[in-house]
Amino acid sequence: xxxxxHARRAAAPxxxxxxxxxxxxxxxxxxxxxxxxxxxxxxxxxxxTYVLASVDAVLLVVGAALMAWVSAFSASLDPATGGRxxxxxxxxxxxxxxxxxxxxxxxxxxxxxxxxxxxxxECSGGLLSSSxxxxxxxxxxxxxxxxxxxxxxxxxxxxxxxxxxxxxxxxYAGVAAxxxxxxxxxxxTLLGGAAVLAxxxxxxxxxxxxxxxxxxxxxxxxxxxxxVPSALSVVSIAGDRFAWLQSVAACLPDRAxxxxxTGGLQIxxxxxxxxxxxxGVEVDVTVGASGADAASxxxxxxxxxxxxxxxxxxxxxxxxxxxDGVFVPSWWQAGLIVLAWAVALYAVGLLxxxxxxxx
Amino acid sequence: xxxxEGVTKRFGAKRxxxxxxxxxxxxxxxxxxxxxxxxxxxxxxxxxxxxxPDAGRTLIDGRPYASLPSPMRAVGAVLDAxxxxxxxxxxxxxxxxxxxxxxxARRVDEVIELTGLGSARTRRAGxxxxxxxxxxxxxxxxxxxxxNLVLDEPINGLDPEGIAWVRALCRRFAxxxxxxxxxxxxxxxxALTADDLVIIAKGRILETSSLDRFVAxxxxxxxxxxxxxxxxxxxxxxxxxEVSVERTALAYGEPQDGVAFRIRGADxxxxxxxxxxxxLPLYALAEERASLEQVYLQLTHDQAExxxxxxxxxx
Numbered sequence: 001x002x003x004x005x006h007a008r009r010a011a012a013p014x015x016x017x018x019x020x021x022x023x024x025x026x027x028x029x030x031x032x033x034x035x036x037x038x039x040x041x042x043x044x045x046x047x048x049t050y051v052l053a054s055v056d057a058v059l060l061v062v063g064a065a066l067m068a069w070v071s072a073f074s075a076s077l078d079p080a081t082g083g084r085x086x087x088x089x090x091x092x093x094x095x096x097x098x099x100x101x102x103x104x105x106x107x108x109x110x111x112x113x114x115x116x117x118x119x120x121x122e123c124s125g126g127l128l129s130s131s132x133x134x135x136x137x138x139x140x141x142x143x144x145x146x147x148x149x150x151x152x153x154x155x156x157x158x159x160x161x162x163x164x165x166x167x168x169x170x171x172y173a174g175v176a177a178x179x180x181x182x183x184x185x186x187x188x189t190l191l192g193g194a195a196v197l198a199x200x201x202x203x204x205x206x207x208x209x210x211x212x213x214x215x216x217x218x219x220x221x222x223x224x225x226x227x228v229p230s231a232l233s234v235v236s237i238a239g240d241r242f243a244w245l246q247s248v249a250a251c252l253p254d255r256a257x258x259x260x261x262t263g264g265l266q267i268x269x270x271x272x273x274x275x276x277x278x279x280g281v282e283v284d285v286t287v288g289a290s291g292a293d294a295a296s297x298x299x300x301x302x303x304x305x306x307x308x309x310x311x312x313x314x315x316x317x318x319x320x321x322x323x324d325g326v327f328v329p330s331w332w333q334a335g336l337i338v339l340a341w342a343v344a345l346y347a348v349g350l351l352x353x354x355x356x357x358x359x
Numbered sequence: 360x361x362x363x364e365g366v367t368k369r370f371g372a373k374r375x376x377x378x379x380x381x382x383x384x385x386x387x388x389x390x391x392x393x394x395x396x397x398x399x400x401x402x403x404x405x406x407x408x409x410x411x412p413d414a415g416r417t418l419i420d421g422r423p424y425a426s427l428p429s430p431m432r433a434v435g436a437v438l439d440a441x442x443x444x445x446x447x448x449x450x451x452x453x454x455x456x457x458x459x460x461x462x463x464a465r466r467v468d469e470v471i472e473l474t475g476l477g478s479a480r481t482r483r484a485g486x487x488x489x490x491x492x493x494x495x496x497x498x499x500x501x502x503x504x505x506x507n508l509v510l511d512e513p514i515n516g517l518d519p520e521g522i523a524w525v526r527a528l529c530r531r532f533a534x535x536x537x538x539x540x541x542x543x544x545x546x547x548x549x550a551l552t553a554d555d556l557v558i559i560a561k562g563r564i565l566e567t568s569s570l571d572r573f574v575a576x577x578x579x580x581x582x583x584x585x586x587x588x589x590x591x592x593x594x595x596x597x598x599x600x601e602v603s604v605e606r607t608a609l610a611y612g613e614p615q616d617g618v619a620f621r622i623r624g625a626d627x628x629x630x631x632x633x634x635x636x637x638x639l640p641l642y643a644l645a646e647e648r649a650s651l652e653q654v655y656l657q658l659t660h661d662q663a664e665x666x667x668x669x670x671x672x673x674x
């Protein structure tokens with residue numbers, strides 16, 4: 001037996017293993033930056049990354065265009081005749097930006113799924129073992145993944161929002177110059193909107209690390225951004241007794257993201273109902289996030305004869321704080337709430353991953 | 360060198376590892392042998408920081424795995440055949456691992472060549488056969504040109520050429536003074552490659568020894584004799600009470616008028632001398648050792664986690 005063993009050793013194939021010593025793999029070491037580069041290579045070598053980033057960017061543009069078109073169309077209607085007004089009123093600047101960012105909340109689902117899959121892509125076969133063998137420090141591993149995932153989500157979203165801007169501008173006949181607090185809206189919508197979607201990806205990553213399965217992670221994400229908000233809005237019909245639930249609903253990621261994107265401004269349409277006999281009756285239509293509602297309200301309020309728009313627009317600061325026992329976060333508080341969600345879900349994901357046995 | 364010290368791990372109520380301790384020394388191939396479910400993979404995963412032990416510790420060249428400055432240079436590990444994302448190319452998989460540890464890109468090309476994956480480098484890993492996937496896992500393990508090699512059943516799915524290649528790889532690593540830990544559930548596989556032997560069953564180490572010592576300790580010497588005159592043979596050994604002579608089957612190709620015997624307790628030289636002087640015609644005379652596989656099976660039989668039964672023949 002023993003002799004046979006040595007004989008087999010001698011007969012071992014000579015070609016690959018006894019080839020000249022390969023060049024040394026260098027003196028480098030495991031660093032966070034290296035881990036980030038590795039994760040970037042991983043993300044860019046998967047088809048799902050390109051699909052989800054494209055869906056995110058395209059959906060932002062298409063949704064914004066749809067919203068701008070509907071708003072512009074409603075504002076140009078004369079409710080008295082059903083015809084079009086020859087000279088529709090200029091839209092406020094806030095309306096333009098509200099359109100540009102109108103699908104950010106919807107796309108939270110897209111970047112969230114991107115985040116979930118950034119982790120669960122590791123859960124096929126023995127991939128997580130091989131990744132954690134290369135990067136055994138799990139905080140470094142998840143941190144690198146988070147950096148890359150958030151960066152890709154941010155860039156794809158920023159690209160989508162930057163493309164949505166000129167599209168919306170073209171769809172509106174006229175946009176009034178920005179005034180006062182409106183000047184922060186481009187920053188809040190473009191950079192803030194992209195940041196919100198990057199934070200959505202981090203929430204997904206955290207949920208993915210907790211669930212370690214695509215189905216579970218996506219379900220948890222949809223629960224957070226769709227199912228729980230729906231359930232709370234149903235309960236809120238019951239009225240003031242459950243005011244605290246409305247406070248909770250206002251702090252969920254989707255609502256908080258929506259509040260943040262208003263930049264703390266609401267659009268108000270003052271329409272002078274210029275029908276004969278009752279001139280000067282003022283109708284105020286006030287809308288927060290949704291530009292389309294304001295536009296259609298304005299159209300209803302204008303009521304003037306064709307060619308004579310009587311509506312005037314204004315943007316006002318939104319109320320925040322505790323209103324009728326319900327907590328309404330201000331726009332920047334809402335932004336911090338979204339950030340807190342992302343940090344919390346990421347932290348839970350890291351905690352679970354650090355304790356997990358990878359079998 | 361890889362050191363495992365008193366590692367205990369429970370999964371729920373099941374004790375997967377029970378005070379497991381052993382060393383895989385530099386310059387030697389350590390065969391890690393045990394039936395399915397004995398705890399081989401769990402032990403290896405504890406060593407690589409993938410599973411947190413309830414007690415005990417593991418050291419790679421004297422340090423815990425997670426604290427190594429460059430893990431892939433210290434240890435190359437093959438834990439699963441399917442270690443790459445099915446949608447990712449072999450090249451991208453290796454590149455991502457290399458980047459994390461600051462290993463230059465040309466090393467990726469080298470391991471691709473080394474493992475014979477050159478023609479498949481841009482193919483998605485999901486389209487790989489088991490053998491190809493195993494080669495990719497081995498390529499990943501070699502990226503850091505590591506000082507220690509951990510191979511969990513690396514020959515699964517490999518063709519004979521691939522198996523010989525893995526054996527030669529293990530021998531070369533040991534010859535260069537590195538430590539190799541090679542798990543298998545086949546004694547025959549380990550016997551061909553290993554210097555040291557660690558046998559585990561039901562989460563407990565049953566035996567640690569060098570292969571040579573194990574062979575010497577467990578192989579009873581027997582002799583196989585084929586002769587056309589069985590009565591004469593029996594007569595020769597009749598006075599020797601310490602020698603047992605039992606009939607056994609003829610091997611393929613041996614003359615049909617011969618009768619085969621297994622003789623235990625007699626010295627080969629002395630017996631050959633006696634046969635010659637007695638004028639006993641022999642068709643075959645050879646020393647035999649109990650196969651290591653048999654010894655290993657006996658050792659682990661009562662400990663095996665999952666025992667099969669043969670239909671119709673209750674054990």
